[in-house]
Amino acid sequence: MQEQFLADKAFEPFLAKLIAAGPVVGPVGKRSQFVFAPLRSPAEARLDYDVTILPPKKLFFPPAQDLVRFDGDKVEGCIEPVAMVVFGVHPYDVKALDMTDLLFKERNEDRNYLAHREAATLVAMTPQKASSRAFWGSIGTGVEPKGHDALLTKVPGGWIYEARTPKGTALLKHGDFASATKEQSSAARKAGLDAGRKCSANLKHPAAAVAHRMKTVFKDEKLWNGLAEDCFSCGSCNTVCPTCYCFDVQDRWNLDQKSGTRTRYWDACLAEDFSKVTLGANASENFRETKGERFRHRFMRKASYLNEKLGGPACVGCGRCSAACTADIADPVRVIDTIMGRPS
Known part of the structure; x- marks a missing residue:
C-alpha cells in the first residue's frame, strides 16, 4: 500500500x-x-x-x-x-x-x-x-x-x-x-x-565471528570468572531483556486445597536457584554453581546458541541489560570486545 x-x-x-x-x-x-x-x-x-x-x-x-x-x-x-x-x-x-x-x-x-x-x-x-x-x-x-x-x-x-x-x-x-x-x-x-x-555505542564484530569465538573460549574459566566477578546473581539483566523467555511455573492453591491457579513467572538464568535441581528428599545439585558459569550461559545464549535458529544473535542491542546491571558488568559491547580480544 x-x-x-x-x-x-x-x-x-x-x-x-x-x-x-x-x-x-x-x-x-x-x-x-x-x-x-x-x-x-x-x-x-x-x-x-x-x-x-x-x-x-x-x-x-x-x-x-x-x-x-x-x-x-x-x-x-x-x-x-x-x-x-x-x-x-x-x-x-x-x-x-x-x-x-x-x-x-x-x-x-x-x-x-x-x-x-x-x-x-x-x-x-x-x-x-x-x-x-x-x-x-x-x-x-x-x-x-x-x-x-x-x-x-x-x-x-x-x-x-x-x-x-x-x-x-x-x-x-x-x-x-x-x-x-x-x-x-x-x-x-x-x-x-x-x-x-x-547510537553512541557500536558492536564492531560480525555476528558470525562472535558466535564462533564464543565457542572457542567456552572452557576458559579464568575469562568467565573474571567477567562475572562482581555479579550479584540478581537477574536484572534477564528481567529487562526483550528476548529472554525462560519462566517458572507454580501452582497457587486455594484454602479448600482442591482448587487453585497455575501461574508462570519470569525466571532468570543469572539467579543462583535457576539451575538448582532436587536429587531427593534432602539433596540438590546446581549444574551452574558458579557466577562465571551462569554469566557464560547468558552470553552463549545471546551470541551463539540461538544464532542458527533465529538467523542472528538473540540480542537486539537495546542496551537495557547494561543499564539495569547494578555492578555495571552486563554491557554486551564491552563483554564481546573483551572476548574477541582474548588470545587464541
Whole structure:
C-alpha cells in the first residue's frame, strides 16, 4: 500500500480517536524514564523516548501470567486476549518480538502468548532518540523487523504512515491521511537509515565471528570468572531483556486445597536457584554453581546458541541489560570486545 502522510496538526486527533476506539498502549514518562502503559490521552504519549524500562514483550508475556484454573478434576484455560493497539514500538523491540514469536511457535505452540500477540495491532515507530547504552544501529535490528502492522516515521511537517498488514490499514480510518509525496517518502526512508547513527555505542564484530569465538573460549574459566566477578546473581539483566523467555511455573492453591491457579513467572538464568535441581528428599545439585558459569550461559545464549535458529544473535542491542546491571558488568559491547580480544 502507498505510504500515507499525516500532518502534525492532525496527529493528536488521530491518536485521540484510536484511544477512544479501544485500548491503546504506548510509551509514557515515568520519572526520568519511560514505560509502555495504557494511554488515556494523546498528551501522555512520549514518542521522543529513547528506550523503555521493560520491553513491550511484557504485554504478551507478562511477569506473572495465569495459565489454567483448576477445581478437582475440572481444568479451564486462562487465555483472555485483549484487542489492543501497541503504539510507538521501536524496531529493535519489534525484532525481539519476531524472535519471541518464533520461539513460542516452535514445537508445542504457546497459545497463552500467541493469542495475545495475534489480538494486538503493533504500530512501530522509527526512533527519534537512542539511549546512551544502545547499540542497535550496529547489530542490524533497526531495519530487519517484520512483526509490525504499520510503521510510523517523523518527517518535516508531519508523519509517514506505512501500513504493512490489513490490521495496520484498518487504523487509517481514524486519521486525516493523504497520499505521501515522493519527497515525503524519501525523507522517511532517510530517517530510517539515519536512525542507527544515533547510537553512541557500536558492536564492531560480525555476528558470525562472535558466535564462533564464543565457542572457542567456552572452557576458559579464568575469562568467565573474571567477567562475572562482581555479579550479584540478581537477574536484572534477564528481567529487562526483550528476548529472554525462560519462566517458572507454580501452582497457587486455594484454602479448600482442591482448587487453585497455575501461574508462570519470569525466571532468570543469572539467579543462583535457576539451575538448582532436587536429587531427593534432602539433596540438590546446581549444574551452574558458579557466577562465571551462569554469566557464560547468558552470553552463549545471546551470541551463539540461538544464532542458527533465529538467523542472528538473540540480542537486539537495546542496551537495557547494561543499564539495569547494578555492578555495571552486563554491557554486551564491552563483554564481546573483551572476548574477541582474548588470545587464541
